[in-house]
Amino acid sequence: MDYKIITDTYNFELLKKDWERLEQQSKKLTYYSTFQYAKCKWDVQKKYDKYNLFIICIIHNNVIIGIAPLLIERIKNKFFSWNCLKFLAVGDYADFIIDEKCEVQAKSIYKQIFKIVFDNDILWDEIRLSHIPYFSNLIYYLLSSEYNKNLFYLIENPFINMSNLIYNNKIDTAQIPEKTIQYSNRLKKLTNYNLVITRKNYINQFSKIHIAEKVYLQKKGLKNRHSLFENKEEYELFNNLFYLDNSLSYYLFDNINKKIIIYNCGFVYNNIYYSINTGYEPEYSNLGVGKIIYYEIFKENLSNPLWEILDAGTGRYSWKFEWANGFNLLYQFYMINHNSKKLKIWRKLQKIKNDIKS
Numbered sequence: 001m002d003y004k005i006i007t008d009t010y011n012f013e014l015l016k017k018d019w020e021r022l023e024q025q026s027k028k029l030t031y032y033s034t035f036q037y038a039k040c041k042w043d044v045q046k047k048y049d050k051y052n053l054f055i056i057c058i059i060h061n062n063v064i065i066g067i068a069p070l071l072i073e074r075i076k077n078k079f080f081s082w083n084c085l086k087f088l089a090v091g092d093y094a095d096f097i098i099d100e101k102c103e104v105q106a107k108s109i110y111k112q113i114f115k116i117v118f119d120n121d122i123l124w125d126e127i128r129l130s131h132i133p134y135f136s137n138l139i140y141y142l143l144s145s146e147y148n149k150n151l152f153y154l155i156e157n158p159f160i161n162m163s164n165l166i167y168n169n170k171i172d173t174a175q176i177p178e179k180t181i182q183y184s185n186r187l188k189k190l191t192n193y194n195l196v197i198t199r200k201n202y203i204n205q206f207s208k209i210h211i212a213e214k215v216y217l218q219k220k221g222l223k224n225r226h227s228l229f230e231n232k233e234e235y236e237l238f239n240n241l242f243y244l245d246n247s248l249s250y251y252l253f254d255n256i257n258k259k260i261i262i263y264n265c266g267f268v269y270n271n272i273y274y275s276i277n278t279g280y281e282p283e284y285s286n287l288g289v290g291k292i293i294y295y296e297i298f299k300e301n302l303s304n305p306l307w308e309i310l311d312a313g314t315g316r317y318s319w320k321f322e323w324a325n326g327f328n329l330l331y332q333f334y335m336i337n338h339n340s341k342k343l344k345i346w347r348k349l350q351k352i353k354n355d356i357k358s
Contacts, residue, residue, distance in 0.1 A: 001065075001104065001112055005120075006055040009046055013039070015055070018064040022097045028135055030311075031269035032091030036244065038069055041089040044236045050074040054085065054123070056116050058098075058109050065099035066109040068117075072124055082125035082343050085117065092157055092276065092313040093330070094131045096138050110141040125340035129333040130154065131314070139331060147333065154332045158324035159272075160294075160310045162301060165325070171298050177322040180295050183288030190287070191254040193261060195296040198249050201242040206249075206263050207235060210279035228277070238277070241267070248273060248306065250297050252289065262289040264297065266313075273307040290319045298323075 006012050019035040031037055045051040051071055058066035069088040074081060087094040098109050117127070131154065132138055142151045165175050173181075187193055207229035214227040228234040241247060242265065251263035262280035266273055280289050301307065312320040314330070321327075336344050 001108070002059040003112065003116055004057050004059065005116070006057065007053045009042070009053070012042065012053055012055060015057070015064075015067070018057075019067055019097065022064070022067065022099055026097070026100055027270075028133075028137070029095060029097060030091075030093040030133070031246075031267050031272070031274050032089060032093045032131075033069075033095045033097055034269065036246075037091065037241070038089040040240045040244070041237060042071075043240060044233055045071070045088075048233070053088070054120075055088065056113050058112050060102065060104050063099075063102075065102045065104055066113060067097040068113045069097070070117075077346075079346070080342055082340060083123060085124040085127045085129075087129055087131075090130055092131060092274065092311070093133050093328075094129065095133065095136045098137065100137075106137045107141055107144075110138060111145075114145075114147070121337055121339070125337050125343050127333065127335045130330075132331045132333065133157075134329040134331065142331075142333060147335070150333055150335045152332050152334060154330045155314055155316060156327040156329055157314055158312045158320045158327040160298075160312065160323045161325055162298065162305070162308050162310070165298055166302065169302075171295070171302060175323075175325075176295065177291050179288065180291040184292045184295060187252075187261075187284075187287050187289065187292055191256050191261065193252045193254055195293075195300055196251050196253050197300060198251075199245070199247055200249075201239065201247070202249055202251070202263070202265070203229075203235070203239045203242050205260060206265060206277070206279060207238075209260060209263065209281055210277065212282055213279045216282035216285065250293065250300075252293055252296065254284075262293050264293055268307050271308045273301075273310045275310055275312050291322070294323050 006015065016035050023029050023034050042053070051073055054070045054072050056068040056070065057064050070085055071088045073084045073086060075084050096110070096113065098106055100106065142148065165171055210229050211227045214225050217225040246267050246269060248268050249263060249265040252261040254261050259281065261284050262278065264275055264278040266275040297310070312324065336347060
């Protein structure tokens with residue numbers, strides 16, 4: 001096997017054909033591992049000096065059979081700075097893209113990728129590969145390799161399979177969280193709401209709602225609550241993504257006061273709706289709107305199906321698990337370069353501080 005490392009935008013964009021060939025043959029890859037998502041991400045990140053591409057391509061018989069979509073981020077704190085090797089396009093999931101049909105074993109492809117990473121260890125101080133799903137071939141390689149001890153459980157992504165919610169062509173009342181229909185009837189009387197489905201870009205409106213929710217929750221005592229839309233990079237990424245054809249947004253509209261009550265936005269890929277963000281106007285916070293929008297989304301998708309599974313994304317919120325009939329486990333691979341002594345000390349001090357707090 002041969003390889004090449006891509007570090008510039010021009011050659012990254014030339015990867016499109018091979019990348020999409022590999023992603024289309026895989027049943028395990030999520031939307032966040034597609035070329036489309038990665039390009040949207042890099043179109044934002046390339047404007048910042050702190051990011052540098054480090055995409056490893058494994059080649060066999062002059063054909064690309066593996067892609068490790070990585071970048072190196074320069075991170076700074078008050079005391080020093082360091083380089084972190086991470087996924088180029090981290091979302092609710094992340095993975096390497098390999099040819100699952102070629103004659104070369106997946107294990108050999110992964111082994112070659114990590115060899116290249118460590119052959120270039122002068123470029124990075126730590127590796128942080130986050131949000132790797134348990135069903136990824138990469139997980140099985142890491143668990144069976146010398147890197148087993150560097151793989152850590154991270155969080156869950158709950159999902160709702162529509163087929164498990166349906167009984168006699170209706171949403172099974174036994175599967176609906178308690179009081180949802182009662183809340184729906186009350187909200188209907190107060191607002192005469194309806195569910196709106198759109199593929200238009202509403203990020204400007206949604207971001208204002210999400211920030212208002214953050215302020216409201218902070219006043220309620222959730223001091224660590226933040227809004228991703230306050231981050232310039234994240235806002236620009238979302239704004240770019242929601243101009244794409246596979247974007248999909250739902251929102252409940254108050255027909256009396258003429259405003260959005262709550263929204264849920266994401267993308268459809270391989271019959272899965274990846275819900276990536278939701279937010280509500282604070283004035284509706286005590287009306288059970290989180291339960292109601294899911295209820296309305298599922299009813300709508302039963303009548304006019306656009307997907308089979310709703311993936312609720314990361315975040316261990318109880319309202320997600322009220323509907324969930326399954327969840328995907330996510331892992332993180334983490335390692336500090338043995339030459340990065342300052343960073344080792346810094347991470348140890350961080351761990352001590354976190355242990356004291358907990």
